[in-house]
Amino acid sequence: MAENLPTFVIHEISARLPCEVDRLHMALACRQWRQALAQQGAPPLLRRLPWLVFPFVEGPAFCCVACGGGIHSTTHHVRAPELERRARYFGSHDGRWLLLAGSRLGINMVTNVRNGCGYLLPDKSIDPRGEVKFGLYIHATALSCSPGCSRSYEVAQYPGFRAGIYFLDDRSFYDDQIMFRGVDERQYPCSDAGKWTQGPPPNIERFFPEEGPSNHSSPAWLLL
Helix, strand or coil, X not given: CHHHXXXXXXXXXXXXXXXXXXXXXXXXXXXXXXXXXXXXXXXXCCCCCCEEEECCCCCCEEEECCCCCXXXXXXXXXXXXXXXXXXXXXXXXXXXXXXXXXXXXXXXXEEECCCCCEEECCCEEECCCCCEEEECCCCCCCECCCCCCCCEEEEXXXXXXXCEEEEEXXXXXXXXXXXXXXXXXXCECCCEEEEECCCCCCCEEECCCCCCCECXXXXXXXXX
């Protein structure tokens, strides 16, 4: 019966799915739905918030704010090559590019979650004569909504969401040498993530499912 739905009805259903993964699953339901969603005139995706990536040894997963809400937000799994699973995820760039430090090959790299492409990042600057000129260092700045809430992300005008500051914090991680220690000593709590809004208390809402600790990387935002 679902295969006989008119195209405009399929488009109407799709317009109510803000998550790209949900739309992909909808397109896989049957051939007619896939063809209808591929047609010109299918509703575009709404403006989206970044995904929150949880890097674990068995493979990374991301939490989608649009799927559910609060601690009921849906977690989707992402495929990743073996050499990327024990790297430290320290940032991202528009287009689903993740920045990794110290992968299994002992190198820094950038990888794309969408297509699986990856590129090595240089750690030194070399002049045409082959001589090392200087090392490369990455500096980053983050907005903090209050003391203890580091790496904050301020939400603008997104359909269905109130303006506020979505924050990601490792809670008890303040040791910049932790990633160089043994596996048994590395523990990234990965537990303090949520949203701060202005107004009467309580101002903080835990907005993502709490995950167990990781021994190789804390979470990272993935810019879509």
